[in-house]
Amino acid sequence: MKTLITNAHVVSPDVEIEGAAVEITDGKIAWVHQPGEPLPEADTVIDAGGRYVMPGFVDIHAHGADYKDVCDNDLESIRHIAKKKLGEGVTTWLPTTLTQSQDLLEEIAGKVVEYMENQEFAKTPGMHVEGPFINQANAGAQNPQFVREPNWEELKRLHELAPAKVFSIAPDVPGACECIRQAKAAGISASAAHTSSTYQQVMDAKEAGLTHLTHYGNAMTGLHHREIGVVGAGLLDPDLKMELICDGIHLAPDFLKLVFSLKPIEQLIMITDSMAGSWIGKGEVQLGGLDVIVDDGQARLKEGGALAGSILLYNDGVKLIAELTDLPLHQIVKATSWNQAQSLGLDDIGKIEPGYCADLVILEKDFSVWKTLVDGK
Numbered sequence: 001m002k003t004l005i006t007n008a009h010v011v012s013p014d015v016e017i018e019g020a021a022v023e024i025t026d027g028k029i030a031w032v033h034q035p036g037e038p039l040p041e042a043d044t045v046i047d048a049g050g051r052y053v054m055p056g057f058v059d060i061h062a063h064g065a066d067y068k069d070v071c072d073n074d075l076e077s078i079r080h081i082a083k084k085k086l087g088e089g090v091t092t093w094l095p096t097t098l099t100q101s102q103d104l105l106e107e108i109a110g111k112v113v114e115y116m117e118n119q120e121f122a123k124t125p126g127m128h129v130e131g132p133f134i135n136q137a138n139a140g141a142q143n144p145q146f147v148r149e150p151n152w153e154e155l156k157r158l159h160e161l162a163p164a165k166v167f168s169i170a171p172d173v174p175g176a177c178e179c180i181r182q183a184k185a186a187g188i189s190a191s192a193a194h195t196s197s198t199y200q201q202v203m204d205a206k207e208a209g210l211t212h213l214t215h216y217g218n219a220m221t222g223l224h225h226r227e228i229g230v231v232g233a234g235l236l237d238p239d240l241k242m243e244l245i246c247d248g249i250h251l252a253p254d255f256l257k258l259v260f261s262l263k264p265i266e267q268l269i270m271i272t273d274s275m276a277g278s279w280i281g282k283g284e285v286q287l288g289g290l291d292v293i294v295d296d297g298q299a300r301l302k303e304g305g306a307l308a309g310s311i312l313l314y315n316d317g318v319k320l321i322a323e324l325t326d327l328p329l330h331q332i333v334k335a336t337s338w339n340q341a342q343s344l345g346l347d348d349i350g351k352i353e354p355g356y357c358a359d360l361v362i363l364e365k366d367f368s369v370w371k372t373l374v375d376g377k
Contacts, residue, residue, distance in 0.1 A: 027375035056091025056359035058340035089361030098288035099131030109161035126163030134194035141308035150179035168193035171205035184209030246317035275309035319367035
């Protein structure tokens, strides 16, 4: 089965070609034709009409969408979220859990596996386990009643049920580094989150295997001239990858410009941290048993008013970064797919080159999603 995407403005890491054509055979990219090259016959032709064709976005941190949450503990919720994600141009995502009881988390892992066995919409290579091993003082919109000390056996049981591609942990809580060390040995990426860590505690965790910083800038120690904290560690350290919620709310526009100007693009990972309030416009939903009000482009806890995840659509975050920074799109796409793929060991996605999966998003020039393809479909 051969598909051709013609009249494409192809944008791939370090590559940008206007007027190209992408040849897809049996779900894989077979060739990228330069402008003016003769094109082969195809079963299906999609005329991109000059629109952007990019690698499908990879959202490694997403809790929910459209009134549904991964922690609903329901297969249909996961299917619904995976389908809505396609409307954002996301072709791969990690269903992300919240700080909950171990029994519930194990049941949710079982539902994730059920979806993985029949991935009808966005692909799911595994989970992002956010919490419960966090600092209660930095719980934010995580439910404090389920916060507990790191326990490798708990994480191991989840990982045996459904691959834990990433887990978020506070480096400053007792036992964190040992848990990170054991997770690394099992192939799980550790990310610092909901923490009061000092710079040195982050460095100790990095030595144990820490590689990421979860929703950078939020629920973590800020930059201070006498203690640079987690935020400072992210800016100073050349290896730590930053998850960025690019909605202009969780990180102010000027802060986003600062990060994109100081940190190599190869170390940045754009996420949504979306929850059940995304796609709904306005209303009330829940996040881990906590009541959340969605209004004025934000999701906030009904009690206390703290930000409660985001309602960001992935393609809107890409648009904001394109408007805020001087970076060309062929650099920005590293932070939308390639960096995630490299970090998680997914070696067949993230580029528009022969041999890669035909997981693609076709965007209008205003970054709204026109079509999303998974394995060429």
